[in-house]
Amino acid sequence: MRIVxxxxxxxxxxxxxxxxxxxxRIPHISTGDLLRAALAAGTPLGVQAKAAMDAGQLVSDxxxxxxxxxxxxxxxAKKGFILxxxxxxxxxxxxxxxxxxxxxxxxxxAVLMDVDFDVLMQRLTGRRTCxxxxxxxxxxxxxxxxxxxCDRCGAALxxxxxxxxxxxxNRLRVYDSQTKPLIDLYRNQGRLExxxxxxxxxxxxxxxxxxxxxxxxxxxxxxxxxxxxAKPAKAKLPGKSAVPMKSKPLPVKPLKPAAKAPxxxxxxxxxxKPAPKKPASKPAHPKKKSRKPAKPAARRKAAKRK
Ligand code: AP5
Ligand code: MG
Numbered sequence: 005m006r007i008v009x010x011x012x013x014x015x016x017x018x019x020x021x022x023x024x025x026x027x028x029r030i031p032h033i034s035t036g037d038l039l040r041a042a043l044a045a046g047t048p049l050g051v052q053a054k055a056a057m058d059a060g061q062l063v064s065d066x067x068x069x070x071x072x073x074x075x076x077x078x079x080x081a082k083k084g085f086i087l088x089x090x091x092x093x094x095x096x097x098x099x100x101x102x103x104x105x106x107x108x109x110x111x112x113x114a115v116l117m118d119v120d121f122d123v124l125m126q127r128l129t130g131r132r133t134c135x136x137x138x139x140x141x142x143x144x145x146x147x148x149x150x151x152x153x154c155d156r157c158g159a160a161l162x163x164x165x166x167x168x169x170x171x172x173x174n175r176l177r178v179y180d181s182q183t184k185p186l187i188d189l190y191r192n193q194g195r196l197e198x199x200x201x202x203x204x205x206x207x208x209x210x211x212x213x214x215x216x217x218x219x220x221x222x223x224x225x226x227x228x229x230x231x232x233x234a235k236p237a238k239a240k241l242p243g244k245s246a247v248p249m250k251s252k253p254l255p256v257k258p259l260k261p262a263a264k265a266p267x268x269x270x271x272x273x274x275x276x277k278p279a280p281k282k283p284a285s286k287p288a289h290p291k292k293k294s295r296k297p298a299k300p301a302a303r304r305k306a307a308k309r310k
Contacts, residue, residue: 005030005084005220006109008091008100010186011117013175014124014131016201016208019140020117021088023209028220030084035092037138038071039063040164060166060174062092062182069099076103093182097189101229110226112219114190115212117201121176128172132161146205194227 005028009017018034025032039057042050049071053063062068072090075081091097104110119127130144132152136159141148148154152161166175190196197215201208218224 005086005216006104006112006226007085007216007219008087008111008114008190009089009117010114010183010190011201012119012121012124012179012183013172014127015117015119016127016205017088017117019205020201020209020212021086022138022140023205024086024212024216027213028084028086028216030086031078031080032086032088033072033075033081033090034088035063035068035071035090036088038075039068042071057166058171060171060178062178065093065095065099068092068096072100073103076107082109091186094185094189097186110228111195112224112226113195113197113215114186115215116187116190116196116198117208118198119201123202124176125169125172128167129169131167132163134159135162136160193229195229 007024009021011017018032018037021032021034024030039050039053043054043057044050049067053067056063068090072087076085087100091100100111126144127142130142132141132143132148133139134141134154134157137154137157139154139156141155141161148161153159154161166172187196199208199211199215
């Protein structure tokens with residue numbers, strides 16, 4: 005089974021992915037976890053990712069795609085995987101399709117964990133994670149028996165650095181602007197499943213299984229994306245920006261004003277004339293005005309000389 009878990013920060017992707025990974029014996033691949041591990045290990049990649057993660061922005065596509073490409077090539081991913089937190093924008097989803105196409109392992113579906121925004125803040129501010137075994141708790145809804153100590157292994161529980169209100173606000177905005185468009189993308193491709201993510205964890209898990217069991221039993225074949233890109237689209241982003249490639253809107257925007265503008269004579273001639281309709285906002289250029297009287301004067305001088 006090859007699936008993507010889509011959903012806002014705090015929607016329960018990690019919680020459900022762990023359960024699904026245990027049930028189906030396939031790896032849970034979380035780009036957030038991989039980036040945090042790189043950061044904790046002090047690798048150059050982790051150091052590069054830190055600023056964006058601390059700010060609640062997306063890490064650059066180049067970094068994330070490099071991590072995913074390597075992870076999907078690992079042996080354990082050959083029998084399937086659960087992607088959690090990837091893809092997170094259109095460019096990443098296109099790259100993923102390209103990679104899976106090359107491996108001849110198409111995605112079965114994307115499952116959206118549907119949770120209202122007002123629930124997310126409480127889930128995120130209350131989250132505590134075991135630094136040893138990765139178990140997740142919530143001090144409001146699923147507290148550990150002992151404060152800050154894991155029930156399973158007794159190790160210390162951590163509050164994630166990006167689980168503060170300011171960064172959570174940024175993460176939610178980034179989700180809204182960059183990740184949410186994937187919902188329509190997968191829906192239009194006929195590859196979207198939606199699961200209500202509200203309710204206790206086991207109830208949500210049952211709903212997940214209702215959607216995923218037919219896939220696990222081979223009763224549902226993966227639907228191929230309509231136009232898989234020939235090559236994985238390597239995002240060419242300016243600098244460290246986390247903004248995804250906006251391949252469609254970008255070329256369209258500059259065309260609008262150009263299309264409305266009336267046909268104009270060549271720029272040099274137009275610049276010499278007084279502006280036809282916008283004199284108030286753009287007065288005639290003083291230098292250009294002063295050229296006109298200068299010409300006859302120059303001619304007169306030239307005539308005297310003769
Ligand atoms: P990432 O680690 O992926 O964070 P996220 O998407 O913000 O999602 P979370 O992990 O916060 O939430 P979750 O949905 O996993 O919820 P969970 O199950 O833990 O990414 C972190 C950062 O890394 C990003 O901001 C970005 O900078 C970078 N990054 C990662 N991937 C990237 C990519 N592809 N491209 C670029 N940058 C990337 O649950 C949350 C809490 O709710 C827990 O306390 C849990 O116990 C509780 N809970 C869960 N289910 C329930 C339930 N049913 N009822 C009540 N409580 C519940
Ligand atoms: Mg998570």
